[in-house]
Amino acid sequence: MASLQSIKIETQIPPEVLIAQIMQLHASISKLETLRPCKQVNSLFTHLVKLCTLPSCIDIEALPQEVQDIRKSLINLSGQAEGLLELEFSTFISLTPEPMKNVTLYPYYGNYVKLANMENKILKENGVVNPKKVAFVGSGPMPLTSIIMATHHMESTHFDNFDIDEKANEVARKIVASDAALEKRMKFETQDVMELRERLEQYDCIFLAALVGMSREAKVKILGHIKKYMKEGGTLLVRSAKGARAFLYPIIEERDIVNFEVLTIFHPSNDVINSVVLLRKPKA
């Protein structure tokens, strides 16, 4: 007979209880003087992520305006905290003799490995195997997705990473430069995705980070822009979110996706937070 410990009962937390707890956390996070990583910030966000990844049946669109406003604020606060954590950690390891050897120490490294495994599996299932050129939009100070993809899944692919923040690119370049072979096929450029045009045509696959486009409207505008310039038959992997995870990241709904072929929409149920939406630009 299975021991009690081995029986994993998927109990759903009632939406109203979950939302009340998320609102309480939002009140505490909003009072923080800084979002830079420290014991108090880490503990509040760890608690928030745990709550948002609990099994729940929250319908984001049905939430009252007051909760929608809190969700918008939490996405911004979490995005800022994520960026500061990446910048602080990447700056620290960039000062070590071999930064690339230390990327595995990043607090959420394991989550990025699971996310990259999930994304690579979805890409392979849809015929994207060892693409020649990939663009990652919104790579950040800790470009873990590109690094993990390049070292574990796409060993001959060239990655062009675009980020609007020159500081992020500067420190990302320093980290990757400590691995000469990787640096040959991994570049970083400071660009707002909306300023990228004809160049987007050279990529077999484009990744759009979850924090590029901080609202549904912004995301839809960016998708339309990328679609206009990406190559026909090229794929676009968009990170989204579902259920309570949408308190951490913007959502892309299927009805927001215009003139793309929707290849897959995958919502993880483990501790990976982002959903993956894989799109293809149809050939004319």
Ligand SMILES: C[S@@+](CC[C@H](N)C(=O)[O-])C[C@H]1O[C@@H](n2cnc3c(N)ncnc32)[C@H](O)[C@@H]1O
């Ligand atoms: C914090 S990172 C997260 C990505 C994560 N490092 C990964 O490997 O998946 C998100 C980045 O998106 C960048 N970003 C936000 N809006 C952008 C835009 N319009 N164009 C380019 N980059 C943008 C931010 O500067 C930030 O560095």
